[in-house]
Amino acid sequence: MPESWAWARLGFLAFYKKGPFGSSITKAMFVPDSAETIKVYEQKNAICKDETLGTYYITPEKFLELKGFEVFPDDIIVSCAGTIGESFVMPSTMRQGVINQALMRIMLYDKNIIDFYLVYFDFVLKSESNDKGKGTAMKNIPPFDVLKQFLMPIPPLPEQMRILQVINQLTACISCIDDTKHEITYLMTQAKSKILDLAIRGKLVPQNPADESASVLLERIRAEKEQLIKAGKIKRDNNESYIFRGDDKSYYQDKGGKRLCVEEMIPFDLPQQWLWCQLGEICDYGNCNNTDTATLPDDAWILDLEDIEKNTGKVLKRITVAERKSNSTKHAFYNGQLLYSKLRPYLNKVLIADNDGYCTSEILPLEFENIIFPPYARHVLMSAYFLGYANQCSYGVKMPRLGTNDGKRAWIPLPPLSEQHRIAAAVDAAIAQLDTIADALA
Numbered sequence: 491m492p493e494s495w496a497w498a499r500l501g502f503l504a505f506y507k508k509g510p511f512g513s514s515i516t517k518a519m520f521v522p523d524s525a526e527t528i529k530v531y532e533q534k535n536a537i538c539k540d541e542t543l544g545t546y547y548i549t550p551e552k553f554l555e556l557k558g559f560e561v562f563p564d565d566i567i568v569s570c571a572g573t574i575g576e577s578f579v580m581p582s583t584m585r586q587g588v589i590n591q592a593l594m595r596i597m598l599y600d601k602n603i604i605d606f607y608l609v610y611f612d613f614v615l616k617s618e619s620n621d622k623g624k625g626t627a628m629k630n631i632p633p634f635d636v637l638k639q640f641l642m643p644i645p646p647l648p649e650q651m652r653i654l655q656v657i658n659q660l661t662a663c664i665s666c667i668d669d670t671k672h673e674i675t676y677l678m679t680q681a682k683s684k685i686l687d688l689a690i691r692g693k694l695v696p697q698n699p700a701d702e703s704a705s706v707l708l709e710r711i712r713a714e715k716e717q718l719i720k721a722g723k724i725k726r727d728n729n730e731s732y733i734f735r736g737d738d739k740s741y742y743q744d745k746g747g748k749r750l751c752v753e754e755m756i757p758f759d760l761p762q763q764w765l766w767c768q769l770g771e772i773c774d775y776g777n778c779n780n781t782d783t784a785t786l787p788d789d790a791w792i793l794d795l796e797d798i799e800k801n802t803g804k805v806l807k808r809i810t811v812a813e814r815k816s817n818s819t820k821h822a823f824y825n826g827q828l829l830y831s832k833l834r835p836y837l838n839k840v841l842i843a844d845n846d847g848y849c850t851s852e853i854l855p856l857e858f859e860n861i862i863f864p865p866y867a868r869h870v871l872m873s874a875y876f877l878g879y880a881n882q883c884s885y886g887v888k889m890p891r892l893g894t895n896d897g898k899r900a901w902i903p904l905p906p907l908s909e910q911h912r913i914a915a916a917v918d919a920a921i922a923q924l925d926t927i928a929d930a931l932a
Contacts, residue, residue: 501638529587575616701906770898791847803841823855
């Protein structure tokens, strides 16, 4: 240390008093607040740095029994258990009170060093207390005989003021940087949402008049489905319907030969070569291959909701049948299929499988069979537009789900297939740039 500095043990600098033993002050002793009652200060007062928090009070008679555990203005209260080392200087406006068993009172002999003492406490002593504190599940601040032996460097008072001035300037700068990072992170989240919104409205990439119209694509899909029905490979869905645009450019729904104008149900306008359709028309929504876990090989991939990161669809961990030890029925999925979480859709867990595997029944594998490019479909299902629909239609309070019928009826903006590829590439490139910025801020 510089020659003008000195070492001092904490026991030399202040008086320390831990709160009363647990049985000395319990909830049974608390009384309603009144003009005569005495406040019991708790750990939350130190952690939140607010002396007004809390609703525990004792009688003046009980206060006399707790002589020695009073706390006064300019005293430092410190949280001693669990979240240890959080400190707060009691203001002059504090109410008369005592500390409870989760607090320690520190009374500095020289109030002039209080600010420097708190800096030392926050930057050094808090870390040492966590390292040397007792307890495993719930750590406690070190015993007084240990705490009082801690050494603290003491500069001359004028130098303490200069040090504190620099620390305050740097802390303000760091706080400003943190605020800016939070603002940038928020703006990037908004930017991602806006990119998806532009993408599904046909405003992210230019249209190519040479592209095959989405209406031609849908007509071909319907023709192929009819051939499969005639060949007996699939059964006709008696509730099946499809959307088409009439000669008057309005949208209609054909259900069993009955036509209904649905123009007022269209969410927003689309480019000329695009078409609105419903999710059930273009994928096997709700048709899942159920598999008994007991029949699966030990090295098979089992995907659960907790394995997927919300809002990104990234797989956080891959767990096998042997590792997961699950007995519930699973849905089989295949490489390239889109996996959509119908449970708590607001978490936005949508991804494209990069391998074969099995998933919880709360995840629906969707097969589009060259009707929709899966990356484009993923962007639609992760967009604010589709999230709003899914959240509005979800049933259940604690565990909301998007039902099968509502899922099939979801309106999907369908571009030409080649434009789907261009849109997906543009979205992925833009989001990758934003993620690079986010990683740099982390």
